[in-house]
Amino acid sequence: xxxxxxxxxxxxxxxxxxxxxxxxxxxxxxxxxxxxxxxxxxxxxxxxxxxxxxxxxxxxxxxxxxxxxxxxxxxxxxxxxxxxxxxxxxxxxxxxxxxxxxxxxxxxxxxxxxxxxxxxxxxxxxxxxxxxxxxxxxxxxxxxxxxxxxxxxxxxxxxxxxxxxxxxxxxxxxxxxxxxxxxxxxxxxxxxxxxxxxxxxxxxxxxxxxxxxxxxxxxxxxxxxxxxxxxxxxxxxxxxxxxxxxxxxxxxxxx
Amino acid sequence: xxxxxxxxxxxxxxxxxxxxxxxxxxxxxxxxxxxxxxxxxxxxxxxxxxxxxxxxxxxxxxxxxxxxxxxxxxxxxxxxxxxxxxxxxxxxxxxxxxxxxxxxxxxxxxxxxxxxxxxxxxxxxxxxxxxxxxxxxxxxxxxxxxxxxxxxxxxxxxxxxxxxxxxxxxxxxxxxxxxxxxxxxxxxxxxxxxxxxxxxxxxxxxxxxxxxxxxxxxxxxxxxxxxxxxxxxxxxxxxxxxxxxxxxxxxxxxx
Amino acid sequence: xxxxxxxxxxxxxxxxxxxxxxxxxxxxxxxxxxxxxxxxxxxxxxxxxxxxxxxxxxxxxxxxxxxxxxxxxxxxxxxxxxxxxxxxxxxxxxxxxxxxxxxxxxxxxxxxxxxxxxxxxxxxxxxxxxxxxxxxxxxxxxxxxxxxxxxxxxxxxxxxxxxxxxxxxxxxxxxxxxxxxxxxxxxxxxxxxxxxxxxxxxxxxxxxxxxxxxxxxxxxxxxxxxxxxxxxxxxxxxxxxxxxxxxxxxxxxxx
Numbered sequence: 001x002x003x004x005x006x007x008x009x010x011x012x013x014x015x016x017x018x019x020x021x022x023x024x025x026x027x028x029x030x031x032x033x034x035x036x037x038x039x040x041x042x043x044x045x046x047x048x049x050x051x052x053x054x055x056x057x058x059x060x061x062x063x064x065x066x067x068x069x070x071x072x073x074x075x076x077x078x079x080x081x082x083x084x085x086x087x088x089x090x091x092x093x094x095x096x097x098x099x100x101x102x103x104x105x106x107x108x109x110x111x112x113x114x115x116x117x118x119x120x121x122x123x124x125x126x127x128x129x130x131x132x133x134x135x136x137x138x139x140x141x142x143x144x145x146x147x148x149x150x151x152x153x154x155x156x157x158x159x160x161x162x163x164x165x166x167x168x169x170x171x172x173x174x175x176x177x178x179x180x181x182x183x184x185x186x187x188x189x190x191x192x193x194x195x196x197x198x199x200x201x202x203x204x205x206x207x208x209x210x211x212x213x214x215x216x217x218x219x220x221x222x223x224x225x226x227x228x229x230x231x232x233x234x235x236x237x238x239x240x241x242x243x244x245x246x247x248x249x250x251x252x253x254x255x
Numbered sequence: 256x257x258x259x260x261x262x263x264x265x266x267x268x269x270x271x272x273x274x275x276x277x278x279x280x281x282x283x284x285x286x287x288x289x290x291x292x293x294x295x296x297x298x299x300x301x302x303x304x305x306x307x308x309x310x311x312x313x314x315x316x317x318x319x320x321x322x323x324x325x326x327x328x329x330x331x332x333x334x335x336x337x338x339x340x341x342x343x344x345x346x347x348x349x350x351x352x353x354x355x356x357x358x359x360x361x362x363x364x365x366x367x368x369x370x371x372x373x374x375x376x377x378x379x380x381x382x383x384x385x386x387x388x389x390x391x392x393x394x395x396x397x398x399x400x401x402x403x404x405x406x407x408x409x410x411x412x413x414x415x416x417x418x419x420x421x422x423x424x425x426x427x428x429x430x431x432x433x434x435x436x437x438x439x440x441x442x443x444x445x446x447x448x449x450x451x452x453x454x455x456x457x458x459x460x461x462x463x464x465x466x467x468x469x470x471x472x473x474x475x476x477x478x479x480x481x482x483x484x485x486x487x488x489x490x491x492x493x494x495x496x497x498x499x500x501x502x503x504x505x506x507x508x509x510x
Numbered sequence: 511x512x513x514x515x516x517x518x519x520x521x522x523x524x525x526x527x528x529x530x531x532x533x534x535x536x537x538x539x540x541x542x543x544x545x546x547x548x549x550x551x552x553x554x555x556x557x558x559x560x561x562x563x564x565x566x567x568x569x570x571x572x573x574x575x576x577x578x579x580x581x582x583x584x585x586x587x588x589x590x591x592x593x594x595x596x597x598x599x600x601x602x603x604x605x606x607x608x609x610x611x612x613x614x615x616x617x618x619x620x621x622x623x624x625x626x627x628x629x630x631x632x633x634x635x636x637x638x639x640x641x642x643x644x645x646x647x648x649x650x651x652x653x654x655x656x657x658x659x660x661x662x663x664x665x666x667x668x669x670x671x672x673x674x675x676x677x678x679x680x681x682x683x684x685x686x687x688x689x690x691x692x693x694x695x696x697x698x699x700x701x702x703x704x705x706x707x708x709x710x711x712x713x714x715x716x717x718x719x720x721x722x723x724x725x726x727x728x729x730x731x732x733x734x735x736x737x738x739x740x741x742x743x744x745x746x747x748x749x750x751x752x753x754x755x756x757x758x759x760x761x762x763x764x765x
Binding site: 008009010011012014015017018019021022028037038065066067068069116117118119120123124 | 511513515537539540541542543544545556559560561562563564565686687688719720721722723732733734735740745
Binding site for chain 2: 525548578630
């Protein structure tokens with residue numbers, strides 16, 4: 001199985017699929033091709049949330065603002081999975097998740113010779129590399145000469161929140177398609193508080209387990225499916241109602 | 256085969272696919288993941304139009320504004336198909352279509368124990384349930400303990416038009432991506448009238464079998480692929496030209 | 511393998527998939543369903559760029575502003591591929607590419623009897639025809655009575671640029687989702703000029719092999735993955751920065 005993630009929109013992902021299917025009859029599963037353009041950080045967040053739900057697979061990831069520059073093309077083996085993409089950090093958070101920590105990650109640089117283009121390595125480098133990893137096997141692809149051990153990879157980490165008994169301070173990591181503002185604050189701070197209120201950036205809001213627990217268009221603070229605190233509106237957009245955007249500080253007072 | 260329908264956008268559907276593929280190697284086919292947010296009625300219309308074209312399949316449907324509340328999670332067996340989703344009516348119109356009427360539907364409530372989240376039952380309840388129905392078989396999944404007979408399901412019906420020899424009165428059920436306003440008036444009222452005119456909400460418009468039968472940007476009344484009367488514009492948006500939106504009354508005078 | 515391309519958005523493509531899967535267990539691969547509405551020319555461009563990357567396949571293409579009129583429904587055999595769609599030119603450029611020229615194309619008209627609708631031949635004509643071609647075999651489908659030799663097909667060609675040692679003059683063929691303005695000028699005019707400048711419509715711009723070779727928001731002229739000259743902006747929209755739209759003239763002075 002090969003999953004595909006990119007910021008390409010259409011129809012460029014289809015060219016990647018064609019290239020893969022020249023070399024492999026793997027099942028192909030799209031994760032998303034509408035990740036925000038060249039936004040390595042947001043893609044890294046979503047990949048960490050979604051890819052661990054898959055059975056062992058090769059994951060092709062092309063969010064690649066540095067295409068054609070000297071940034072490396074890499075494969076990370078993490079647990080039973082392999083991640084194929086540019087060395088710009090986009091693969092690291094999910095690799096740590098899949099490998100159970102940094103030490104479990106094995107990294108390899110891809111060298112398939114000169115690519116046909118300098119502007120579409122998704123098609124000319126990463127897709128054939130993903131097919132090759134799939135055909136060679138996630139556990140042993142490095143026996144192929146296209147792969148050499150790599151180190152000094154670019155890293156990407158998400159900020160850590162500060163949490164004490166009275167207050168949690170973090171930031172908005174992403175806003176999802178529904179308008180839910182997903183923070184880096186662990187949902188556990190809301191344990192036992194459903195039905196109560198907290199104060200978010202100075203304004204009180206109810207804590208509820210579900211969106212529909214409040215009336216339509218009303219704000220709530222909940223624990224999203226990722227396990228983090230989420231600022232939401234029932235049938236509306238939480239990021240607008242709470243007045244926050246990606247990167248904005250979120251202070252939650254628990255009293 | 257498992258089809259997937261939701262209002263999730265991306266990348267949440269990929270998490271559902273990962274969960275399914277942990278338990279099943281079913282073919283997965285996306286129906287749509289951009290159904291209007293939390294609009295049970297519109298999704299119900301489209302599912303009724305599209306799913307009957309599939310061979311026997313498990314259809315996973317997650318338009319679920321009440322996620323995490325006490326609304327039930329259900330499977331409806333209808334003909335050779337099984338429909339998996341929330342008990343909010345979204346499955347009923349297509350179930351009636353597939354089962355040849357209400358009496359042919361068999362309903363089961365899903366109980367997989369406490370889900371991992373209260374905000375993403377698509378991933379934590381419906382996806383594993385769909386995989387289980389698929390693996391157990393559409394004809395016999397209820398032998399698994401996760402499924403118990405259900406009754407008193409939430410219903411959803413579309414309004415009936417009134418039709419006589421001179422006039423048909425109905426409403427706009429949905430507007431498709433092209434801007435075609437699809438009504439609940441049966442296309443049969445236009446039998447033998449191609450090339451003639453009718454009066455729609457007081458304004459005359461030509462009746463034609465195809466969009467291109469009128470000049471670009473011109474209005475027409477036609478029979479859409481669903482068999483209903485459709486208000487359209489050749490290479491334009493019918494809902495704007497006819498001044499109608501979903502739910503608006505449409506009176507068609509036939510003289 | 512059957513690929514699918516249309517301007518349908520959702521959920522109409524799912525109806526085509528259901529119909530195909532009634533008759534075939536072919537692998538289905540989406541190319542794009544968000545091609546610009548009824549824009550035969552743009553779809554023809556993209557299909558020519560993308561489909562040649564696929565292994566032998568049946569390619570279902572439904573950009574069909576003349577649906578239901580007397581435009582023919584056709585299959586073009588081109589190399590090891592078959593292209594199924596309306597006879598409006600959309601299939602011709604890619605057919606020439608796949609067949610190695612016009613002479614390699616074999617054309618057949620589809621006759622499956624009266625279709626169920628006059629407004630959705632994607633579902634009622636092209637999808638069953640694609641399944642039939644797939645099941646019968648790309649090399650011998652014409653033995654089935656649904657297919658008869660066709661001639662006098664509608665053609666579609668892209669304008670030719672004029673190129674000499676000092677200047678290339680062409681036009682913008684399409685703008686991709688990133689905002690890159692893709693011209694019909696061959697990229698070979700930029701050979702040996704990376705790091706230099708050219709003058710595009712009177713304004714100087716750097717020639718670079720990669721987007722990231724210039725600072726964010728800066729313009730560049732490059733060779734896109736299609737091999738043509740592309741007007742781009744690093745992390746921005748080239749068509750806006752260069753002030754061009756599809757069909758606009760592009761004059762590139764090389765001195």
